[in-house]
Amino acid sequence: MKKKIEKALKNVIIIDNKNIIESGLVKKIDLLNNEIIIHLNLSNPAMHLKNKLIKDITQSIRSQNISDTIRIKTETEIKSYTKIKPVIKNIIAVASGKGGVGKSTIATNIAVSLGHMGFHVGLLDADIYGPSIPLMFNIENKSARLQHKNGIINPITSYGVKILSIGFFSKYGQAIVWRGPMVTKVLRQFMHETNWGELDFLIVDLPPGTGDIHLSLLQEIPLKGIVIVSTSQKIALSDVNRSVGMFRIQSIYVPILGIIENMSYLSSKKTKEKCFFFGKNGVRDFSKEMNLFFLGEIPMLQKIREYSDLGIPVVLENENIRNIFLNITKNIINQLHE
Template sequence: MSDFISQKQQIIKALETVFIDNNKQNIIQSGMVEKIDIDENEIIIFIKLYHPTMHVKQKLKENIFKTIDIYNNNIKQKVRLQIAKKLNYNRNNNKKIHGIKHIIAIASGKGGVGKSMVSTNISVTLANMGFNVGLLDADIYGPSIPILFNIKEKDVYSGRITKKEGTESYILKPIVKNKVHIQSIGFFSKSGQAIVWRGPMASKALHQLIHETEWGYLDFLIIDLPPGTSDIHLSILQYLSMTGVVMVSTPQKLSLSDVHRSIGMFRINTIYVPIIGIIENMSLIDTSKDLCETNKNTVKEFSIKFDLFFLGKIPMLKEIQEYSDLGIPVVLKHYTIQQIFLKITKNIISKLS
């Protein structure tokens, strides 16, 4: 037993020299090493990371094995690392909105991949499951949510904006459609009107939509992010404590290239947000198989490479476009698509638990 204790002390001493991502604390100080198990045949080091990408894990493994070899020449057992993902849902508690349990962003990095359609149908699916749901259209320059819910100018009733007495702040009321509480900059501009704002002005408007909307109690606030990695994204991460982000991509390499950049943004230490998983939208249909089966696994392969949970595939069907153009969430009309979104949504919920 004393030999095992001595070995453990030597291993801890070695691990105190291992750092990750320019962190000022070593992996022992930062709490990444959960425990070390030692027996006659094997030494197992249990590690939990907040962002275990493949290259981070590989570099960490190399550093640990190299360091243990240097510090412990007498070790005869096989050394094994067990690295697990740790989602930091309690980070930035001061940025939480009172009454909202989970804030989930839907992101892509690229326009035209159906992100707003996915946000719409996940929101409606959650609402139909019995949850209280809000949907924020954060695309200041190209709001799509009013179209996808068929909310027209005449539907944006007066009295939605009231000023707080003695302050410069306002109270904004969301529009409720299909049991979803919806807020969008599109409710405050005319159809077809170009919003020509610089970054700071757009960020200020977004701050108002987030914090001055009377959301009430919500189990989920879904945020439909704009494409790219811009001021808007940084502002949202500054204003809010996110539960996590869901990535959306089509199977094309061009789309995945932009998604890769977005993943890099969300995994930066200073603005880190857990990535819940990735959805493949507009999957090509293999007519020799069931509707839900596709003949492309590009996004799934991408998810494995970058250590992302694969949430599911949405086939490219004309009914999705037709119902979206009518402003009707397709999950309310198409049973197969409804079941696909139900499975994806359940996968998202399971990752939160």
């Protein structure tokens, strides 16, 4: 019986293309009163990965015509990997007060713009509950390409940018239901156990709002500065006000490099007339009120939406939009040296 079970377990493959027997995940197999108890030692505690593994093991054993009750016990193995020390000159976070203001689109195109300017760039998707960066580069569900060695993750490179996101480890649209400590653990691994190499810039795409992830990152990562994204809508600026307050708290202070007004206006091709859909100059006026540098405005353009949906950074395809982002990116760099 045990040999049949071991044969079934050899058909269960994990990320590095080894089966769970070869990888040492199976600690032991107990057979007791028509019950099969499989003890697993997991290095990755993510719930969705554990559930997938249990499902695959159960299906593989059932395929051997074994009808005994299957019980799988798991424990998380805490390995003391040697943390690598990447050489990252500037870590900049892109934040917003609320969702839906285009923060991930801007983080993506700033990262690619920096690459176009000759810098070595990484992009860390820190929005654990709503990762958008894989869609922005059309590389979702590519965890098989993330090579693990001694617990170290190699990010995926796309359009010259090194990228890492929890979205690479989950199915499209799958809910990530984690408590704060689990999120902190994963972010720490993404930062300290990832082979970022030598980077001039690491852009961190933060989740919207002011929560646990923000506090964990501010404590864990030596940020050089924050770039804030907002529309001119009053409700968006109200939430941005809270974000500014958080970053200016003395105990977690991080300099705010400036604020970007996204979806600033719609422009008629025929009349060249501008329609300020979310309000006129709201972010510009807010920046003066809060003593923030105004980094620039990005109009509401269909091309930006179209290329984002295709998973292609729009700065690669449209010269006018490229120039808008290049100017904003240059302003960010200038603010770093103020």
